[in-house]
Amino acid sequence: MRIGDVARRAGVSAKAIRRYEELGLVAPRRLPNGYRTFSEQDVRAVRELRALRELGIPAERTRPFLECLASGAQDGDDCPSSMAEYRAAIDELGARITELTERRDRLAARLTAAAYRTARTEAPAPVPAGGAAAQAAPGAGLAARLRGCRLPRLALAATDGGTVALDRLGPGRTVLYLYPLTGRPDVDLPEGWDTIPGARGCTAEACGFRDHHADLTAAGATAVHGLSGQDTAYQREVTERLRLPFTMLSDPGLRLASALGLPTFEAGGQRLYARLTLIVRDGTVEEVFHPVAAPGEHAGQVVRWLGSAGHR
Known part of the structure; x- marks a missing residue:
């Protein structure tokens, strides 16, 4: 099948598939006329790459999942190496969350300190025409x-x-x-x-x-x-x-x-x-x-x- 067919069935752009090919993640067969032809296995691989991208796993770290599919597994995360990649990604997210939370707390503390340090009593509300006595x-x-x-x-x-x-x-x-x-x-x-x-x-x-x-x-x-x-x-x-x-x-x-x-x-x-x-x-x-x-x-x-x- 042609690259457009794969893009439509996998829900990605043709440009994304070309990038996956450049990274060696998919390897379509070349016809004598130079055109690429993709297999059902390539469609499964591209779908897996899209799902992993939506989870935040970059293409460069998806080889364990693709190798799992290529070995005949039903899903790309059926293999121990794939689950190990999940754990690594989760650990990295946890570290980032901790870092961002600490940064947020430091910013909030600085905001509070600055706000209270520079706080001033509100100025009295403007007095209507005629002065305060007119409204006494x-x-x-x-x-x-x-x-x-x-x-x-x-x-x-x-x-x-x-x-x-x-x-x-x-x-x-x-x-x-x-x-x-x-x-x-x-x-x-x-x-x-x-x-x-x-x-x-x-x-x-x-x-x-x-x-x-x-x-x-x-x-x-x-x-x-x-x-x-x-x-x-x-x-x-x-x-x-x-x-x-x-x-x-x-x-x-x-x-x-x-x-x-x-x-x-x-x-x-x-x-x-x-x-x-x-x-x-x-x-x-x-x-x-x-x-x-x-x-x-x-x-x-x-x-x-x-x-x-x-x-x-």
Whole structure:
């Protein structure tokens, strides 16, 4: 048969067969007119070469398999020499996998070290026209609906290893600030994050509550909690890196949003809390801050509100 027939039956190109011939892996018979003629044995050999190539075994190392076929074996790997070649290929792959895994781990470690070494606190989100003062008042519609609402019976995991029951926050005023997600230096934010209104500024807001924590307690807050849909392990890293003196609560199912009808938005294929702050007194929502126009300045806004509320 002609080279085109072999190529079609074996599922390879005629160029590949010519290369196999150059390597001495197939040896077609030459006719008096100079044309090659291939046998059924050649078709079996070329099929074996194709299968081995798909396994990553180069043509130069396929002779044991071809010799096995030539000896009359049903399959090219029926012979001990063929199985030995399999073992050698597996050992080489194992060594390469180990080397690549170690290289990947070293790269990941360098990335993490570089990211944390060069990390900077997020700049405050841009303030809308009119300045922060123009947005200082809580969102009127949301606040009117939520004031006087009792918090639902929800126990959320906290970064200190315990849980916080929202319906049993205790007497006095608790500051519960909700945020979309806090970025980490070694983890990419959702695509287009900086263009989503109100998304940027979570780290700046957390640092603001950290820096004003003493002022908040002095103004009458008995506790401060951050709350998002991120898992506790992720939040714990942020808490430790930013040295936050309060716990962060994890609500991955956004159950509080469902219970109270709180605003959310979607980014990167996940549903996130819109930024807002609740002042909870004796289990009841006393005040709502939404929208939060300047996250980095928001803690000071809450301090001022608490100071004025203390005289009521």
